[in-house]
Amino acid sequence: MPALDTLPNEILSLITAHLDHPKDVSNVALACRRLSGFVELDGWKAYMKGRFGGITGPDADAKEAVHGLTTLYRNWQRKAFIARYIEPTRAIRLTTWDAKQWRGNQGQTMGYRPSIDSYEEISGWADRREVLAWSAGTQIALRIKETGQKAVKARNDVSESRDLDEYKHVRYWYSYQIPRGREGQDDITALKLLRPFQKVGATDCIAVGTASGQLRLLSVDTDDRTLRVQSYSTQRRPVVAISVSPDQRPVMTTVLGDDTLALYSIEPLAESARAKDSLSQVQPVPSGRVWSCNFISKDKVAVGMGPTTKPIQIFEITPTGFSAEPLRRFSLDSRSGSEVARLNTSVYPIVPLPASSRGGALTGHTFLSGGYDGIVRLHDLRSPHDFETMFWDVTSDSSIYSLATQGLERIVVGTSQHSMLKVFDLRLSGSHAYHSVALPPQERRSAAPKTRDYASNEIVSEAVNHIGVSTVSGGWNLFLHPRNLEGDAASRRRRTRVDDTPIYSLSIPSSTSTSLYAGLEGSVMSLDFLSILDKHPDPLHRSAVVRFPNTDVVDVKSSYNPHGDVLDLGMYEQGSEDAVGMRLMVQGGVGVEQNIERNNNSRSEELDDRWKDPSTEKNRWSRGQQPHGRGGGGHRRGRGGRGRGRQW
Incomplete structure (x- = not known):
């Protein structure tokens, strides 16, 4: 049998594409000079193509892209993210090109309902240009963000609208006002x-x-x-x-x-x-x-x-x-x-599957819908059935106002109540090509009978019995109502006066983006998927890391929460009809002493270090974060919701 280092690069690429982890590729490079040259030239590209399917990146950037992708996958699996409200302080008006203080909507009894869209241009894993826009009453807020080498060059730019975010990325803020626009009407x-x-x-x-x-x-x-x-x-x-x-x-x-x-x-x-x-x-x-x-x-x-x-x-x-x-x-x-x-019934959001999916939207056959009954359905124009799969939550049937897909992996759902975000496993052919965390099997009930939900279980059961449709449950729910509010974040929420708001819109800039944007009443929240105790952070956020002098220890607060504006959220895992009841968790602060060392309550690899049992902070559990079961008014409309007629 020929030695590995005698094989041509084409054969080595086929082998590398099926390796399990990035460290396996690194170990191949350590074997000899010949294999080290192969890994540098073709190995990382082959691994990225084999393990991440349709996701590609610049050839010269393959090693860094693999680092970023594996970190992104792990952070989503471990529910590792940092949440903040985003809003400009000063912005250049697009009509006059002068910088003015940003003012949100004024004089209305309700906050605005944001419509959000975003995209990013990628020239290297850490070299990106992200464009984010959202509506705020009669105004548009436009943010252009430069990262990596683009950010280094842009830091020399002198502009009233330019600032640095928490990760030392350069941001430019712009605004547009509807001419003679009247709030509440225009x-x-x-x-x-x-x-x-x-x-x-x-x-x-x-x-x-x-x-x-x-x-x-x-x-x-x-x-x-x-x-x-x-x-x-x-x-x-x-x-x-x-x-x-x-x-x-x-x-x-x-x-x-x-x-x-x-x-x-x-x-x-x-x-x-x-x-x-x-x-x-x-x-x-x-x-x-x-x-x-x-x-x-x-x-x-x-x-x-x-x-x-x-x-x-x-x-x-x-x-x-x-x-x-x-x-x-x-x-x-x-x-x-x-x-x-x-x-x-009614259907609100509809989104196509990603074009890079093997069952995806390149030819427009497959798409997702979300509606009044709180169920996400997968539809296929090629099928005689009206839908192929139902994604449903056994704990809540809140109506669905917004949908987004996170690469080929997940469906992200914005609901009408409790500022609740739901995440489901997409489970399509070609998804989950890479798993960075081996999740333990769910514990099963033995003696206790299955519990039945009050509203949607009848719909799901009938679909299974009549047409044999597949069902997916067992995702996780996140409450976007923060448990901590200090400084600017507190004043913003006081202005909007809303604790329980629908999630009107969702946007993810690209399949490899680390950010998720959610539009709530009167505000926009960003979730950046990163872990504060990651020893090898995503190259996109590497510039944020600050270490204590004369040591190699990361200063968590200075790195990820320099302005004290990180939000602490609550979440629970949905479970399923067969699994033991849901698990409720809350986030600890970023930079507090207990987060410097690994939190034992987070179960190490299964959840991010910030997650902990809420029983340790009973007095801090606030309204709007308690899970609501079915039958408790799940279809009642939130403030400014779709069920309230012509309310913008």
């Missing part, structure tokens, strides 16, 4: 960013719709300090939702009023005094309300509506506009075919 209700492959030069484009029927495309060039605005005709109908096609020459579809789907052309550098008319319009249902629209491919748009027995419709975009009739209608009932659907 609030921004929908917002979308064009993606990097759709841009022209250095121009960032933002599609914006308002409750008063204004629809605009903002083309922003921050280098040349220019702003172009293209308006679109809506006949003064409120803009409920916006989606942009995933094409190099995109089109835009919107929901106007309660019942109209409209299609518009997009020209990123266009500017005209005359509002452009729509290319095509269609009414998905004769009556009722349309809640959302989203492209699931370049030429297919999924529409969420209700209450109705078929709350999802798929329209095809032809050379002449929308197809006259839906390509397909989906019911959420377990009865299909010739049987009459009985379930009368």
Whole structure:
């Protein structure tokens, strides 16, 4: 049998692609000079391709990308993150290009309902440009963040809108105000960013719709300090939702009023005094309300509506506009075919599966929906069934207001109550190619009978019995209502006066991003997935690490919480019908003495060091973080929720 170092690089690459851990690749490099050269040239690239599927990175950056990806996977598995509210202090106004103090919405009894979108351009694992935009009443907050070498160069830039974040990344803040906008009447209700492959030069484009029927495309060039605005005709109908096609020459579809789907052309550098008319319009249902629209491919748009027995419709975009009739209608009932659907319900968010997924959205076949009944469903246009898989929570049936996918691994769900974020295992072919933590098997009940939930279990059971649909439960729930509030974070929450808010929107910039953004009433929260006691942190956050003088010990507070604005949250694991009851955990502070050493309550590898049993801090457990079982009003609408009519 030939020695390993005598094999050609092509064979060595096939072997390396099936190694279990990065340390195995490092050990191969230590064997001899020949294998060390192979690992440096091709080994890390082969491992990344084999273990992370469709996720790729720059060839010269493969080793660092593997480091970052494995750390990201581990941090999600261990629920290791740092949460903060984000808001500019000063921002450059895009209309005048002068810097002004940021002011949130003023004079309203309720906080604004953020619509969020983000993306990032990656030139190396740690070299990124992230663009984040969200609506705040009649304003838009726009943040552009540079990391890695881009940040080093940008630190020499002198700008009133430039500052450094906690990880020493450079941020630029901008704002846009709806001209003559009146809060409560002209609030921004929908917002979308064009993606990097759709841009022209250095121009960032933002599609914006308002409750008063204004629809605009903002083309922003921050280098040349220019702003172009293209308006679109809506006949003064409120803009409920916006989606942009995933094409190099995109089109835009919107929901106007309660019942109209409209299609518009997009020209990123266009500017005209005359509002452009729509290319095509269609009414998905004769009556009722349309809640959302989203492209699931370049030429297919999924529409969420209700209450109705078929709350999802798929329209095809032809050379002449929308197809006259839906390509397909989906019911959420377990009865299909010739049987009459009985379930009368609503669907709110719809998102396509990632294009890099083996069952994904490259051809627009598969997508996820979330609705009033608190269940996430996986749909496939190729299947005769209305849905293939149900993702459900045995502890809470709060309606679903927002959805996002985290790579090929997880579904992130924003609900209508208790500021609750849910995370489910996606469990598709090709996902979970890499596991950094071996999770223990769940303990099973032996004598006790299965407990049945009050609301959705009947729906789930009927689906399993009638069409044999697969079900997934047993994720984890996170409460975005913080247990600690100090300084700026405390004053922001006092201004919004909200403890129990829906999660209206979610955004993850890319499949390899370490950040998750959530839109709550009157605020936006970021979750950065990193562990404060990681000896080898993600290269993206390596610049944040500060060590005590003359030692190699990390100064946790100076590194990750220099301004004291990190939020401590609570979470519980959902369990399943067969598993022992849920486990409730809370986060400890960042930088306090008990976090310098490993927290025994976090069970080492299974959970991050910050998680601990809340019984040690009974007096600090606050309203809005207690888990609510089914049957306790799970469908009641939160403040400003979808069930309260025309409330923006």
